[in-house]
Amino acid sequence: MEAIYLIGFMGSGKTTVSRELARRLNVAVYDTDEEIIKMKGKSINEIFAADGEAKFRLLESDVLRSIPSNDAVIATGGGIVGLEENRLYLKNKVNVVYLHAELENILERLKDDDSRPLLRKDKLQSAEVLYSKRLPLYRGAAGIEIGTSGKPITRIVDDIIQRMKK
Ligand SMILES: Nc1ncnc2c1ncn2[C@@H]1O[C@H](COP(=O)(O)OP(=O)(O)OP(=O)(O)O)[C@@H](O)[C@H]1O
Ligand SMILES: O=C(O)C1=C[C@@H](O)[C@@H](O)[C@H](O)C1
Ligand SMILES: [Mg+2]
Numbered sequence: 792m793e794a795i796y797l798i799g800f801m802g803s804g805k806t807t808v809s810r811e812l813a814r815r816l817n818v819a820v821y822d823t824d825e826e827i828i829k830m831k832g833k834s835i836n837e838i839f840a841a842d843g844e845a846k847f848r849l850l851e852s853d854v855l856r857s858i859p860s861n862d863a864v865i866a867t868g869g870g871i872v873g874l875e876e877n878r879l880y881l882k883n884k885v886n887v888v889y890l891h892a893e894l895e896n897i898l899e900r901l902k903d904d905d906s907r908p909l910l911r912k913d914k915l916q917s918a919e920v921l922y923s924k925r926l927p928l929y930r931g932a933a934g935i936e937i938g939t940s941g942k943p944i945t946r947i948v949d950d951i952i953q954r955m956k957k
């Protein structure tokens with residue numbers, strides 16, 4: 792099976808959906824954020840604070856390329872589409888799924904979660920700017936778009952399985 796790459800904004804459900812989707816398809820699951828956390832032995836907040844976002848992006852790009860592109864579901868970080876080299880890498884993959892959620896839903900999902908350095912409470916205005924900037928990048932990189940607002944995880948997984956190419 793060609794790997795399924797999940798892309799989308801923070802809180803769109805990539806990590807949550809990837810686990811259930813991999814379980815259903817009986818394949819391995821990877822998460823670029825988790826791989827980076829394991830590699831560095833630090834949280835994303837700590838990596839951003841100590842090394843800066845640019846360094847994190849380089850690591851993320853390396854990690855994306857190190858993950859097998861067969862028999863796997865891959866949850867990516869919300870900012871993976873920031874670098875052109877990653878957009879081009881994903882463009883060549885068959886199953887790139889953009890999980891779409893309205894910003895309003897995202898902020899509600901993440902209101903008690905402070906693990907994302909680019910979505911701090913004092914930065915909500917910039918979240919809107921980032922969301923608008925990223926939207927066309929996700930849509931440009933993905934061959935499949937799945938709406939997630941108001942949908943339970945099992946339904947999102949069903950929708951992906953129905954639309955994936957083998
Ligand atoms: N369809 C959904 N309905 C309701 N809550 C959801 C849905 N999808 C995800 N969530 C919740 O939103 C939160 C964030 O989800 P998750 O960590 O999977 O997002 P993510 O896309 O991996 O974000 P990031 O880019 O920051 O890694 C979790 O608490 C999760 O339970
Ligand atoms: O959207 C983003 O830029 C990010 C999303 C998360 O998955 C993490 O990769 C990190 O918090 C940055
Ligand atoms: Mg995630």
